[in-house]
Amino acid sequence: MLSVIGIASGIGLITHRSAVYSVLFAVLNFFCIAGLYLTLQAEFLAITQIIVYAGAIMVLFLFVVMLLNLGDDLTGAKFNATKGITFLIGFAFFAELIVIFKSFTDQSPLHLNNPYSYGTVEVIGKTLMNDYLFPFELVSVILLAALMGAMVIAKKHN
């Protein structure tokens, strides 16, 4: 169910003329994915997804869209040869992926559901601090750098 909505919102994202509608579709999409995470017993990730992605990033996008105040993208309606070829390629890609994944999962048909599922905050916290401490710290540096970079780039140069 969730998947259907997710896919549908994705399609809506890429096809809609107006940028604002695309942003809204994206938000919907992220919620659906968060829901899918929940079904996978990755609770922490689900919450993180909602907070970071749907909350922060999409809001940012929305701000920018509003700020730039662009018109609608009218050329997207045309369906020319390039678009056709692109869709064909995309479809081929999709087919390939399906085939690949089918072969993966046929080998280990079941899985899921370990009582000690790794989605809980506790488990994630432990793994993060123990095995992945260094990347964790590094990531904070990256965030800092991104922040500064963004400020520099977007500043008004006189």
Place this chain on the structure above:
Amino acid sequence: MDLLHVNPFMYLAVSSALFTIGALGVLTRRNAIVVFMCVELMLNAVNLSLVTFSKMHDNPSGSMFVFFVMVIAAAEAVVGLAIIIALFRNRQDVDINNVNIFKW
């Protein structure tokens, strides 16, 4: 829903579908912001498949990776949008087809 017997294939199928859709969006749309969003969409699709795999193999590394991907995606979104704003300042237009100064 019998949680014990869910086929991971479904998740992976959804993930690949979203990825493909995102790719198509990147190639098709002309608005730079929408393109960016499609990139985010692709990233999310990958996250989904990562989590699925993580569950499949009982390995926390997958989820960890997802965590980091999210962080990086956030950082990248910030910087990218800043670039778009700077671009917009210069030419009042975010049509990526017009950003072709590397043309031969």
Place this chain on the structure above:
Amino acid sequence: MEALLPLIILSPFIGAAIIGIWGLLSPAFRHQEKLIGTIGTLAVFLPFLLVLNTFLNYQHGQPVTFELFSWMATKNFSVDFSYVLDEASLLMGLIVTGIGTMIHVYSIGYMHHDKGFYRYFLYLNLFIFSMNNLILGDNLLVLFLGWEGVGACSYFLIGYWFEDMAKAMAAQKAFVANRIGDFALLVAMFIIFNATGSLKFADISLSGDVAFWVALLVFIAATGKSAQIPLYVWLPDAMAGPTPVSALIHAATMVTSGIYLIARMSEVFLQVPGVMVLIAVIGGLTAILAALIAIAQNDIKKVLAYSTVSQLGFMFMALGAGAFSTAIFHVMTHAFFKACLFLGSGSVIHAMAHMHIVNDPQDIRTMGKLGKYMPSTSKTFWISTLAIAGIFPLSGFFSKDEILGKLFFAGHEHTMYYAVWAVGMITALLTAFYMTRVTYLTFNGKKRFPEEGHPHESSPLMTIPLWILAGLAVVGGFLGLPAVVGHGHYNWIAGHWLSIEGAPVIIDRILHAPIETEWILIIVSFLLAIAGVAFAFSFYKKYDLQGDLKVKSFFGSMYRLMENKFFIDEFYNWAIIRPFVWLGNFAVMSFDKNIIDGIVNGAGYATTATAGIFRQLQSGLVQKYAMLMFLAIVVLLGYVMLG
């Protein structure tokens, strides 16, 4: 002693190198005539001494060999710069280096004040080097190196005064005619290698069809080098070069290389009697053709040139009859008297040119009575004339007689030889006639050049070699006394040296030769020679230059043909040269310009066009790039999946 033998080959080369490099680098050196002349002469004299020493200490059946270095060595084929001094090559070596030395000495005097003095000696030394390679090599490839080398040096030397276009063209003609022969020799070498796997003379043994083709091709090569029909046309034109060059190359050495090659391969030729008949016939035709032309020539060098062609024809007649060692014998005697004749003519031309009175210092019609002023030249010239005519006891008598004798006896094998013999007899008569004519008109009779002129004898540098050669022309015949004397035991050359029983280097055909017949033949040919000389002498004494008019009327309309060399050159020009020139023009103008250039330009155009297409890939549009990447991933993924 053995260690010095390589110098036989290397010494002239080193001489040439010294003269050439020093002359190129230092303009001052170029005029040191005495120095250059000495270097050049010593470079040839040294090999002469070495060859002489080997000759005197030689033991039969034990050829002396030496090797310079390996040329190439592959799995199936290897050839070295190795040389062999056996009976045949020693004899040739003596001739080449001996006469070569004398001509070097003579040239110092003759080329005095010529501005390219050092160049001349450079080429001369180079020539001796090549010729040595030719005669001393123990395999066909070294011989071929020498073969080509002498052709090249001949080109350099004939075209020595290259500013004159006519002389340069003569050099080119010589080279082209030679080249045709060279090609035949190359093909023969290929066939030999294919059949036997080796190019060494010792290993060559062929039979049947292979022998036929090899013999034929080698013969064609020999016609090129040794000026027989059809490739003789270069030799008269080669007189454009300096006279000592004519003496060395076109009388004594280069032109004999063809005969030497055939004699070396006597074994092969004996297998194919048909080719041998052909050789004899061509030799005979060439001999009489050249003799007829010589009668009607007025340039002293041209007469001698045609005389050379004619005598070479005699040698080929001998080869054809199977008397290979006799041919070599005639090579030797001919070298003596022909070199003497040429050098003598050079002396005459020198004297005539110095007077600055006549238009053409080589035209005998403006000579006459030079014997009074140039005694040495005149006497040696007369001696050599009598030798070539075949007067007893001079050398030409013995060698020519033996050739005619062998031809007659070969008639037993094949009747065609009788015809060739008859032609030979007639040619001998003609030879006596035209040689006496030219000698008389030059040195005796009435003076036909203006009174003011005072010709003088040439310097000793030039006359001493003349006397040495004349002396050799006198005694050289005794090396090959005919079989009638002492039942063949006194025929040193054939019997003792070249085709000795048990270890023959050159294998002669065994001919049935009854002694009585031989006596008759000897006497007949001697009488013929005497008659020719005596008749010519008295005829021209009576009529002097006007005698030519009587000769003209004797030959009637044929005289015009004789005078104009039977128009052979013109025929070649029309039939062969003009089509080639046309083809060359065609190749340049239409083929090269349109087709070749079209292809090259087209390649350029195609490249630009393709680039234009590919240029569009770099449109600068991000999405296009992204699409390409995506496409690539799809393709790769598909490939991995399927494979």
